[in-house]
Amino acid sequence: MKRYDVRVNDFDFDLPDELIAQHPRPRGESRLLVVDRATRTWQESRVADLSTWLRSGDLMVANDSRVFPARLLGHRRPGGGRAECLLMGPAVPQPDARPRAWAMVNPGRRLPAGAVMDFTDRARAPGVTLCGEVLTLDDTGRRLVAFEATGASVDEAMERLGHVPLPPYIRRPDTEDDRARYQTMFAKRSGSIAAPTAGLHFDEALVSALERAGIARTTVTLHVGYGTFKPVNVSDISDHRVDAEMWDITPDAASQVVRARAAGGRVVAVGTTTTRTLESAARATGLVTSGSGATDLCITPGYTFKAVDILMTNFHLPRSSLLLLVAAFAGHDLILDAYRDAVARRFAFYSYGDAMLIL
Numbered sequence: 001m002k003r004y005d006v007r008v009n010d011f012d013f014d015l016p017d018e019l020i021a022q023h024p025r026p027r028g029e030s031r032l033l034v035v036d037r038a039t040r041t042w043q044e045s046r047v048a049d050l051s052t053w054l055r056s057g058d059l060m061v062a063n064d065s066r067v068f069p070a071r072l073l074g075h076r077r078p079g080g081g082r083a084e085c086l087l088m089g090p091a092v093p094q095p096d097a098r099p100r101a102w103a104m105v106n107p108g109r110r111l112p113a114g115a116v117m118d119f120t121d122r123a124r125a126p127g128v129t130l131c132g133e134v135l136t137l138d139d140t141g142r143r144l145v146a147f148e149a150t151g152a153s154v155d156e157a158m159e160r161l162g163h164v165p166l167p168p169y170i171r172r173p174d175t176e177d178d179r180a181r182y183q184t185m186f187a188k189r190s191g192s193i194a195a196p197t198a199g200l201h202f203d204e205a206l207v208s209a210l211e212r213a214g215i216a217r218t219t220v221t222l223h224v225g226y227g228t229f230k231p232v233n234v235s236d237i238s239d240h241r242v243d244a245e246m247w248d249i250t251p252d253a254a255s256q257v258v259r260a261r262a263a264g265g266r267v268v269a270v271g272t273t274t275t276r277t278l279e280s281a282a283r284a285t286g287l288v289t290s291g292s293g294a295t296d297l298c299i300t301p302g303y304t305f306k307a308v309d310i311l312m313t314n315f316h317l318p319r320s321s322l323l324l325l326v327a328a329f330a331g332h333d334l335i336l337d338a339y340r341d342a343v344a345r346r347f348a349f350y351s352y353g354d355a356m357l358i359l
Contacts, residue, residue, distance in 0.1 A: 011332075028047055051206075058266045062198075063270065065222060065223050067224075070087040071174070077118050087162075104142060130157040202270075220277045253290070267307060269312070275299070315355075
């Protein structure tokens with residue numbers, strides 16, 4: 001691959017705070033900016049009209065990972081000071097020991113090894129208790145926490161007591177509505193701490209319209225981790241590292257991708273997580289094959305895409321690794337110009353915002 005000198009400062013743009021969506025629109029009602037790489041033009045449409053931009057024989061691929069309630073709120077024991085825990089993944093059972101999970105905690109200075117956090121909330125889960133003990137710290141500040149529960153298993157207690165891990169740029173407490181809305185209709189395999197947000201736009205009506213237009217559908221899995229919030233703090237993107245995330249592609253999904261392309265259809269990736277999954281699977285041979293593993297693939301300008309022909313995605317943060325992926329797919333100048341026009345047109349940005357379709 002040709003070496004590109006990618007500077008993060010080249011992926012900055014002005015974004016007014018009021019364009020950062022704090023609440024979702026009803027599914028299927030968001031705006032859609034359609035970017036044509038061949039003509040280097042873009043135009044406004046609607047997510048509800050997605051099928052008119054695709055053609056019979058195309059294959060839509062979505063991420064079926066489910067967001068689990070990874071944010072735990074409670075207090076320290078003893079003392080009663082507040083304690084917050086953002087899990088990096090579901091708690092993992094241990095032979096003859098308490099389930100464990102890596103987490104970011106707050107306030108970190110007051111939660112050293114040996115500290116105990118109590119997340120019990122009788123109003124949310126009567127008869128259930130949940131506590132966590134910090135076992136150790138790593139050099140990034142993450143804590144390994146051991147959990148125990150009464151009145152339910154640890155998994156069940158977390159499901160009932162945990163809060164939706166809304167991104168930090170959504171500046172409000174989570175609500176019960178977020179439990180359903182910050183989840184895609186494709187979600188079935190629990191493991192993400194952030195939603196694959198392009199999938200949030202889909203509902204049964206939109207999927208039915210795609211089916212009537214002859215557009216097939218399948219899913220892959222990538223469990224979104226804390227790295228999705230990780231800022232790019234280096235000037236040269238080659239120095240940035242993406243935290244590894246677990247992915248899985250079934251034999252059926254892989255064969256659908258191969259068959260669609262062999263028949264002249266296009267692979268439509270719903271989101272950057274789906275893109276990274278398909279491209280991770282295709283890295284070695286150029287063909288998508290079934291399998292599973294961990295990927296730390298960071299796609300930047302200069303990358304040659306092997307598996308994805310069309311990308312549907314939300315609007316991303318300035319200077320983020322996700323914006324670099326989109327620019328790698330469509331080109332730096334085209335994407336930055338389209339983003340600036342989206343700002344001028346008052347598109348809504350980020351997780352609960354509007355969408356872009358790159359042809």
